[in-house]
Amino acid sequence: MPGEFEYINWIRSVPASSRPWVVVGPGDDCAVVRATASLQLVTTDMLMDGVDFIVGEVEPRRIGRKAMAVNLSDIAAMAGVPRSAVVSLALPSGRGELAKELYLGMHEMAERFEVAIVGGDTNSWAGPLVISVTLFGDATGRGAVGRGGAEPGDWLFVTGPLGGSLAGHHLDFTPRVHEALDLNQRVRLKAMIDISDGLTADLAHILEASGCGAVLDAEAIPRRAGATLTQALGDGEDFELLFAVSPEDGATLAGVSCIGECVAAGLWLREGGVVRPLSPAGWVHEV
């Protein structure tokens, strides 16, 4: 592929659904989009070869799908409606085919969630592959769901099984966009986060922002097939949603797992009738 402009022309040739909020798509100095809500959500995630995936071991389309899906998961975590994305690439030189496959993976995930890819920046260099996606969305009329609203007595839920994601799920997960919007219509979501660092680590983010504690029920935590309790508590990249609701709202919910409740302080695990302190064991990016 001879250059950036040819790549942009190729991208334009890929059939994409028309989105009424897009005024100017890829190819000008900026994309131009119509505001479709008064409160807007913005998230960005950068994925790197050797850290978030390994080029050569994983099909590039799965890498592309993941790059879009991790951002969709962040929009889901605030119960938002995803709308538009921009994509930047640092491509290893001479890998035009990789660029196309990555795009097709991102495009597939974008189409699935009615997102328009409105622009980007494509570069090549001597280094490994880096993908940066920034995704914009709308908060619903109920506002954005933050992390700071949980209170003692609230029930804690997750949307699916945890642990062992790095065996493959982290590349192929479905971001919980629709589940979040559905939940947000049915109950008042007091605090929500997507599980990317690990259940206990992400729960700790909610507790810190909310100024309370929590007890988790070991037996109630749904685990991916083959995952141990330790993995369900500590592995990252599950990309399920963790959220807090009042007991009244919690009692109405089906299809999600109640894994514990909020308390005044501390982080605790209840297992076989014994309650013991739990230390957050999530992934921390060393800087």
Place this chain on the structure above:
Amino acid sequence: MPGEFEYINWIRSVPASSRPWVVVGPGDDCAVVRATASLQLVTTDMLMDGVDFIVGEVEPRRIGRKAMAVNLSDIAAMAGVPRSAVVSLALPSGRGELAKELYLGMHEMAERFEVAIVGGDTNSWAGPLVISVTLFGDATGRGAVGRGGAEPGDWLFVTGPLGGSLAGHHLDFTPRVHEALDLNQRVRLKAMIDISDGLTADLAHILEASGCGAVLDAEAIPRRAGATLTQALGDGEDFELLFAVSPEDGATLAGVSCIGECVAAGLWLREGGVVRPLSPAGWVHEV
């Protein structure tokens, strides 16, 4: 610096002007911002060590300033008002001090143009430094200025001297945000672009989008001190604005340089009374 969370906490400790459109800044799953215009602009640029700067040869603050400034230049090219940015970093391991200096450079440029840095994604890895900034802004009530509106007879202008930018200017330039807004109030900007690929290459983008040609006057093209005509025509990263207006509007402008005019077709250089064809000699990113 022990981790990403400490870096985010440090960022929060850097004094930043409060911007009324920011509802939720760094630290949640998404940033939340209020829409301040019906038409919104989005641009993204990725900068890489060894391509756009060389770590070790350039102070990290200048790298940070450039990473924000190239995006501001894209907003300027559509005569927009910059508002909010997100920043993603792939940092060489163990370079926490580099991360802080980069941030201070981006922050300085953001403050200067009243931009809020509302979020980002900070990572470390074994590879070289990569910075990705996504900037969004508002189109003014006059709409976004694209590339496709130039017509034969229009006059072509640039906002400042060209050529030789890679000697240092590309790290320290002032994005023409204020100039663009001022011009957009005074005249009807029919087409505009920022000169990043080089004068002739970026002019070719305008001509292609507009379906016309242009003649440049060699003697009228302002050059940076020491730059040759060839450099002024072909060097990239000047980050001045190139724009087309009607002759009536053009005659009212001061403080900018009229460098030629649009014609029916072709790209031409007039020098010493002789007109010869000019081939775009801009930078193309090989993919």
